[in-house]
Amino acid sequence: xxxxxxxxxxxxxxxxxxxxxxxxxxxxxxxxxxxxxxxxxxxxxxxxxxxxxxxxxxxxxxxxxxxxxxxxxxxxxxxxxxxxxxxxxxxxxxxxxxxxxxxxxxxxxxxxxxxxxxxxxxxxxxxxxxxxxxxxxxxxxxxxxxxxxxxxxxxxxxxxxxxxxxxxxxxxxxxxxxxxxxxxxxxxxxxxxxxxxxxxxxxxxxxxxxxxxxxxxxxxxxxxxxxxxxxxxxxxxxxxxxxxxxxxxxxxxxxxxxxxxxxxxxxxxxxxxxxxxxxxxxxxxxxxxxxxxxxxxxxxxxxxxxxxxxxxxxxxxxxxxxxxxxxxxxxxxxxxxxxxxxxxxxxxxxxxxxxxxxxxxxxxxxxxxxxxxxxxxxxxxxxxxxxxxxxxxxxxxxxxxxxxxxxxxxxxxxxxxxxxxxxxxxxxxxxxxxxxxxxxxxxxxxxxxxxxx
Amino acid sequence: xxxxxxxxxxxxxxxxxxxxxxxxxxxxxxxxxxxxxxxxxxxxxxxxxxxxxxxxxxxxxxxxxxxxxxxxxxxxxxxxxxxxxxxxxxxxxxxxxxxxxxxxxxxxxxxxxxxxxxxxxxxxxxxxxxxxxxxxxxxxxxxxxxxxxxxxxxxxxxxxxxxxxxxxxxxxxxxxxxxxxxxxxxxxxxxxxxxxxxxxxxxxxxxxxxxxxxxxxxxxxxxxxxxxxxxxxxxxxxxxxxxxxxxxxxxxxxxxxxxxxxxxxxxxxxxxxxxxxxxxxxxxxxxxxxxxxxxxxxxxxxxxxxxxxxxxxxxxxxxxxxxxxxxxxxxxxxxxxxxxxxxxxxxxxxxxxxxxxxxxxxxxxxxxxxxxxxxxxxxxxxxxxxxxxxxxxxxxxxxxxxxxxxxxxxxxxxxxxxxxxxxxxxxxxxxxxxxxxxxxxxxxxxxxxxxxx
Numbered sequence: 001x002x003x004x005x006x007x008x009x010x011x012x013x014x015x016x017x018x019x020x021x022x023x024x025x026x027x028x029x030x031x032x033x034x035x036x037x038x039x040x041x042x043x044x045x046x047x048x049x050x051x052x053x054x055x056x057x058x059x060x061x062x063x064x065x066x067x068x069x070x071x072x073x074x075x076x077x078x079x080x081x082x083x084x085x086x087x088x089x090x091x092x093x094x095x096x097x098x099x100x101x102x103x104x105x106x107x108x109x110x111x112x113x114x115x116x117x118x119x120x121x122x123x124x125x126x127x128x129x130x131x132x133x134x135x136x137x138x139x140x141x142x143x144x145x146x147x148x149x150x151x152x153x154x155x156x157x158x159x160x161x162x163x164x165x166x167x168x169x170x171x172x173x174x175x176x177x178x179x180x181x182x183x184x185x186x187x188x189x190x191x192x193x194x195x196x197x198x199x200x201x202x203x204x205x206x207x208x209x210x211x212x213x214x215x216x217x218x219x220x221x222x223x224x225x226x227x228x229x230x231x232x233x234x235x236x237x238x239x240x241x242x243x244x245x246x247x248x249x250x251x252x253x254x255x256x257x258x259x260x261x262x263x264x265x266x267x268x269x270x271x272x273x274x275x276x277x278x279x280x281x282x283x284x285x286x287x288x289x290x291x292x293x294x295x296x297x298x299x300x301x302x303x304x305x306x307x308x309x310x311x312x313x314x315x316x317x318x319x320x321x322x323x324x325x326x327x328x329x330x331x332x333x334x335x336x337x338x339x340x341x342x343x344x345x346x347x348x349x350x351x352x353x354x355x356x357x358x359x360x361x362x363x364x365x366x367x368x369x370x371x372x373x374x375x376x377x378x379x380x381x382x383x384x385x386x387x388x389x390x391x392x393x394x395x396x397x398x399x400x401x402x403x404x405x406x407x408x409x410x411x412x413x414x415x416x417x418x419x420x421x422x423x424x425x426x427x428x429x430x431x432x433x434x435x436x437x438x439x440x441x442x443x444x445x446x447x448x449x450x451x452x453x
Numbered sequence: 454x455x456x457x458x459x460x461x462x463x464x465x466x467x468x469x470x471x472x473x474x475x476x477x478x479x480x481x482x483x484x485x486x487x488x489x490x491x492x493x494x495x496x497x498x499x500x501x502x503x504x505x506x507x508x509x510x511x512x513x514x515x516x517x518x519x520x521x522x523x524x525x526x527x528x529x530x531x532x533x534x535x536x537x538x539x540x541x542x543x544x545x546x547x548x549x550x551x552x553x554x555x556x557x558x559x560x561x562x563x564x565x566x567x568x569x570x571x572x573x574x575x576x577x578x579x580x581x582x583x584x585x586x587x588x589x590x591x592x593x594x595x596x597x598x599x600x601x602x603x604x605x606x607x608x609x610x611x612x613x614x615x616x617x618x619x620x621x622x623x624x625x626x627x628x629x630x631x632x633x634x635x636x637x638x639x640x641x642x643x644x645x646x647x648x649x650x651x652x653x654x655x656x657x658x659x660x661x662x663x664x665x666x667x668x669x670x671x672x673x674x675x676x677x678x679x680x681x682x683x684x685x686x687x688x689x690x691x692x693x694x695x696x697x698x699x700x701x702x703x704x705x706x707x708x709x710x711x712x713x714x715x716x717x718x719x720x721x722x723x724x725x726x727x728x729x730x731x732x733x734x735x736x737x738x739x740x741x742x743x744x745x746x747x748x749x750x751x752x753x754x755x756x757x758x759x760x761x762x763x764x765x766x767x768x769x770x771x772x773x774x775x776x777x778x779x780x781x782x783x784x785x786x787x788x789x790x791x792x793x794x795x796x797x798x799x800x801x802x803x804x805x806x807x808x809x810x811x812x813x814x815x816x817x818x819x820x821x822x823x824x825x826x827x828x829x830x831x832x833x834x835x836x837x838x839x840x841x842x843x844x845x846x847x848x849x850x851x852x853x854x855x856x857x858x859x860x861x862x863x864x865x866x867x868x869x870x871x872x873x874x875x876x877x878x879x880x881x882x883x884x885x886x887x888x889x890x891x892x893x894x895x896x897x898x899x900x901x902x903x904x905x906x
Contacts, residue, residue, distance in 0.1 A: 017470075017560055041541060075877055080685055083555065084548075088494060088539040088574050095537070102536065106559040107470055111683030111877055121541050230564030232533055424528055424564055 004061070004068040008137035012061075012068060014399075018231040018422075020107050022114070023141040024133035024395040025148045026100055026237060026418070029387040031126045032156075040121035040128050043385070044084040047119070050163045051078060056138050057165035060113050073113050081115065081165075087122040096123055097235050097430070100131045104395055104420065105233040114138045117164070127390065132164065141396055145375050145409055152382035152389060161385040219306070220369045221279035224272070226401050229422035236421075236430040237393035239414035240440055248440070251447035252317065254324050257374060259443065260415070261285065261327070262320040264372055264406055265309040266439035267432045272311070274431070282322075283309040286368035305330045306368055316439070317446050370404050371396070377409040377416070393418035404429065457514070457521040461590035465514070465521060467852075471684040471875075473560050475567070476594040477586035477848040478601045479553055479690060479871070482840040484579045485609075493574035493581050496838070497537040500572070503616045504531060509591050510618035513566050526566050534568065534618075540575040549576055550688050550883070553584045557848055557873065558686040567591045570617070580843065585617065594849055598828050598862055605835035605842060614838040666778040672759070673822045674732035677725065679854050682875035689874075689883040690846035692867035693893055701893070704900035705770065707777050710827060712896065713868070714738065714780070715773040717825055717859055718762040719892035720885045725764070727884070735775075736762040739821035758783045759821055769892070770899050823857050824849070830862040830869070846871035857882065 004012070015021040031039055059070040087095045099120065108114045114135030121128045134144050150167050153160035220226075240263075242256070249259045264285065272278040287305040308326035313319040334342055375394065382389045393416045394407035403425035407418045417436060421429040457465070468474040484492055512523040540548045552573065561567045567588030574581045587597050603620050606613035673679075693716075695709075702712045717738065725731040740758040761779035766772040787795055828847065835842045846869050847860035856878035860871045870889060874882040 017563060038542070075880070077685075077876065077880075079551070080876065083551075084541050085552070086539045086541040086575065088537050089491070098532070098536075099538070105562070107684070109558070109684035110470060112685065122539065231560070231562035232530075232565065423530070423533065427528070427530075 001062065001069045001071045004070060004137065009068060011136040015107070017107065018229050019398070019400055020105065020231070021136045021397060022104075022108055022133045023136055023139070023144045023397060024104060024131060025144055026096075026235070026393045026395060027130045027132075027148060027384075027389055028123065028391045028393075029128050029130070029384055029389050031128055032386045032388075033126075040119060041084070043128075043387075044082065044119050046161060047117075047163050048078045048082050050166045053113075053165050054167060055169050057113055057115060059138075061110055075112075077112070080109075080112065081117060083116065083118045085118055085120045087120060089122070091122040091124040091127075093123070096120065096129055097237060100129075100395075101233045101235040101423065103131055104133065104235055105231055108133065108135050115165075128387070130384070131395075133395075136397065141373070141394060141407065142375055145377070145392075145394055148392060149378055149382070152384055154380055154382060156383040156386050156388060158386050160383060219281075220284035220367060221281035223279050223283060223369050224275060224277045224425065225268075225283070225369050225404050227403055227422075227425040228400050229398050229403050230424040232423050233398065234421050234423035234426070234429045235395060236419040236433050237391075237417060238433045238436070239391050239393075239411070239416045240436065242410060242413050242415050244440060244444065245415060248443045248447055251450065252320055252324075252443075254320060255327075256415075257287075258320060258324045258327060260374060260408065261287075261307055261309060261323045261372065262316070262443065263436050263439045264370075265311055265319060265323060266316060266442065267435035268309065268370070269311045270435045270439075271429075271432055275427075278311065281312065283311045283369040284367075285309050285370050285372045287372050287374070307372075309369075316442050317450070320443070370406065371402065372406045372408075374408040377411045379410075379412060381412060391416055395420050398422050454515065454522045454524045457523060457590065462521060464589040468560070470560065471682055472851070472853055473558065473684070474589045474850060475557075475561055475586045476589055476592070476597045476850060477557060477584060478597060479549075479688070479846045479848060480583045480585075480601060480837075480842055481576065481844045481846075482581050482583070482837055482842055484581060485839045485841075486579075493572060494537070496840075497535065497572050499614060500570075500616050501531045501535050503619045504529075506566075506618050507620060508622050510566055510568060512591075514563055528565075530565070533562075533565065534570060536569065536571045538571055538573045540573060542575070544575040544577040544580075546576070549573065549582055550690065553582075553848075554686045554688040554876065556584055557586065557688055558684055561586065561588050568618075581840070583837070584848075586848075589850065594826065594847060594860065595828055598830070598845075598847055601845060602831055602835070605831075605837055607833055607835060609836040609839050609841065611839050613836060666782040672734075673737035673820060674734040676732050676736060676822050677728060677730045677878065678721075678736070678822050678857050680856050680875075680878040681853050682851055682856050683877040685876050686851065687874050687876035687879070687882045688848060689872040689886050690844075690870060691886045691889070692844050692846075692864070692869045693889065695863060695866050695868050697893060697897065698868060701896045701900055704904065705773055705777075705896075707773060708780075709868075710740075711773060711777045711780060713827060713861065714740075714760055714762060714776045714825065715769070715896065716889050716892045717823075718764055718772060718776060719769060719895065720888035721762065721823070722764045723888045723891075724882075724885055728880075731764065734765060736764045736822040737820075738762050738823050738825045740825050740827070760825075762822075769895050770903070773896070823859065824855065825859045825861075827861040830864045832863075832865060834865060844869055848873050851875050 011021045036042070053076060056070070058073055058076065060073040062069050062071040085099065087099065100118075103116075103118060108116065115138065116133050118131040119128065120131065123129055132144070132148060134147070139147065147164045147167070151162045151164045153162070245256055245259050245263075248254075249256050252259070254262075265283070268283060269278060285307045287307055305327060307330075308322060310319045310322035310326075313322055373394075373396065377392065389411070391414065392409060392411055394409050395418050396405040396407045398405055398420055403422040405420050407420075409416050409418075417433070419429065419432055423429065464474045489495070506529060509523070511526055511529065513526040515522050515524040538552065540552065553571075556569075556571060561569065567590065569586050571584040572581065573584065576582055585597070585601060587600070592600065600617045600620070604615045604617045606615070698709055698712050698716075701707075702709050705712070707715075718736070721736060722731060738760045740760055758780060761775060763772045763775035763779075766775055826847075826849065830845070842864070844867065845862060845864055847862050848871050849858040849860045851858055851873055856875040858873050860873075862869050862871075870886070872882065872885055876882065
């Protein structure tokens with residue numbers, strides 16, 4: 001029995017019916033051409049037969065004197081953790097997303113290990129899906145994406161059949177950050193540990209406000225994205241061509257990340273105009289970013305960017321340029337700082353938001369309007385046994401006052417967007433997918449015109 | 454906007470992740486022989502098109518100064534309330550029950566009207582199912598069963614297509630009791646209103662303890678049925694021939710209700726022996742019973758019986774006789790009392806249990822081990838549009854310390870059992886269905902031997 005670390009305790013305490021604190025992912029697979037009719041049924045049976053459960057998948061919560069501990073689950077119930085569902089005919093992706101939205105809106109059972117896996121058959125065009133959820137107290141979004149990568153194989157073959165709960169635990173199952181919420185973790189830890197360092201860095205940040213490209217907390221406008229949330233979710237997911245995004249980035253002298261922000265900005269702008277709710281001031285996005293070189297894949301040099309989404313600018317090229325400038329500000333600043341300085345500054349900036357979150361009160365000034373989190377993913381095709389993975393989409397957390405979360409992961413030549421939202425606060429949120437696609441078309445056209453002229 | 458009545462507030466306040474406070478029902482239908490392949494799809498579309506929402510289906514909760522009110526839902530979202538799901542091939546009843554167990558374990562969204570309907574296609578042998586859930590604050594178990602009866606028709610025909618949320622509200626949508634929990638309602642109300650009357654009747658009850666056939670609260674043994682519960686559920690449902698039960702009742706000079714209790718007793722006895730957990734003292738069941746003549750169907754003359762299930766007796770005939778004596782005690786007593794005296798006595802008996810429940814503490818002495826609730830249902834075949842209903846099964850509430858609830862409803866010649874339990878506290882609870890069937894066989898054999906001799 002081991003005590004639940006203080007930060008994970010926060011995620012447990014933050015959980016309410018309208019604010020489930022689990023992350024997840026949706027993976028789409030192709031049923032192999034030669035598969036029998038009961039292929040998915042057999043696959044579920046085979047998965048359930050893998051009953052050597054590795055930590056942390058075998059641990060459940062136990063409270064002693066009000067203090068939570070992780071303890072072995074002696075009543076482990078495989079049929080509870082691994083479910084077999086199906087879509088109604090003809091199994092449209094729309095129906096898959098509706099089902100997964102419903103599942104992501106339901107709270108995990110605190111009496112059991114805090115994870116569930118759903119194998120969903122009957123997706124149109126001979127596909128099936130796996131939806132997995134993990135409590136954030138067990139695993140953060142990045143770890144979840146890693147786990148969903150680790151059980152897959154680069155070779156197709158029935159002998160490469162592995163399931164997440166049988167993987168040996170990694171030494172760093174919990175990287176020090178994840179989409180948005182991790183800021184709370186480092187903020188909480190470091191604000192407590194390093195008050196002096198944090199305070200001096202806060203002064204640095206304060207001075208920076210004289211820079212016109214500076215975007216920081218407390219600049220975000222009031223927006224319908226920042227309403228109280230209900231307990232029901234809408235998940236929307238789609239992949240967009242990474243090579244197309246690369247070409248656009250090149251044309252504008254921007255990074256892939258800049259273009260991603262520009263796509264999100266254009267889509268949000270249109271959605272908010274649809275609802276007659278576009279704030280006069282630009283939306284602010286909060287981005288957890290890796291500070292490593294592109295080749296590095298491990299470690300925890302992580303920064304936090306408050307990006308100006310420039311949703312007040314109608315022209316797509318100008319909008320992208322404004323976004324790029326606000327991101328570049330942070331890159332320049334981070335370049336001059338040590339890891340320790342950066343982490344301390346992140347702590348100083350995010351601690352107030354974290355404390356607000358904990359106290360359950362809406363901050364008087366909105367720190368940011370939306371979290372956009374981009375996790376690098378595998379470049380090569382992956383297989384679950386002999387089933388090729390066609391796509392994987394991250395599913396994050398919606399919080400009171402943060403009704404939308406945009407998470408991305410790359411896979412092969414696709415950038416896979418997973419949008420999770422409160423379906424009551426943000427009606428017809430799935431329109432954002434269409435708008436993202438059209439924003440990419442528009443940037444391509446704009447780049448083409450610029451090249452022609 | 455109207456205030457939520459105090460008793461419904463209790464149901465809202467009792468709700469926790471491991472103790473969802475909704476009731477429900479599962480209905481099984483036959484797809485008509487001439488139906489197109491997308492029959493269920495069309496049916497869902499047609500149901501969703503019925504968008505005139507009658508009270509209470511259009512009301513959601515709203516809190517003002519901590520006080521809950523019912524208010525119109527201006528963001529009504531039909532696709533959220535009416536879901537379309539499917540079973541994996543071949544759609545065994547076992548898979549249907551697993552799916553419905555999962556759905557019954559999930560909390561309703563408090564931001565919306567507190568009901569959900571799931572149309573589930575792909576049940577084997579050309580069947581489909583409808584699972585409906587209502588929060589107990591909106592509707593109790595008996596009202597839920599009534600609603601699930603009212604939208605059906607005694608004639609098959611597509612023109613008889615009605616859905617629960619378009620029915621005009623009934624004058625008495627809330628009868629004053631329901632399976633088990635209603636005792637809390639009348640107890641709370643009347644204990645407050647009539648302390649003197651309740652106290653004097655408590656004395657009557659106290660005297661009654663000298664009667665050897667008397668079974669009352671605080672006689673129940675400690676039992677695995679009375680453990681803390683998790684948030685996960687197991688639903689098991691099956692119908693048994695009402696004529697067979699009638700014949701057994703006749704053979705033993707007992708009522709149908711006595712035989713039902715004997716079947717439950719035999720099944721629980723075997724289950725507890727399987728788990729090496731049969732208490733030395735007999736289990737006590739709590740039964741809400743109507744005090745009306747058989748012909749009456751309305752009104753609120755309701756009694757409360759603590760039945761001795763005689764699980765300590767191995768012989769089935771002797772066990773049935775002991776159960777009958779303990780039930781007869783209450784019938785004799787109720788016959789000599791006015792409605793008011795009965796209601797006040799019920800209040801006096803159930804108030805302590807209710808207060809324990811509210812305070813969230815386990816009572817020092819167990820009042821009863823299990824609730825068994827029997828609601829009379831329709832005798833004639835019923836149809837949803839042109840689909841014949843093959844069975845309907847009630848789904849009640851599991852509480853901390855009450856890990857099993859047995860609810861019954863009659864339909865045509867069947868007595869339909871719906872067993873809902875915490876699947877962690879009561880592993881393999883579904884074995885009770887087999888044991889119920891075998892208990893009926895055994896009583897028939899015993900009756901036959903008695904007739905031969």
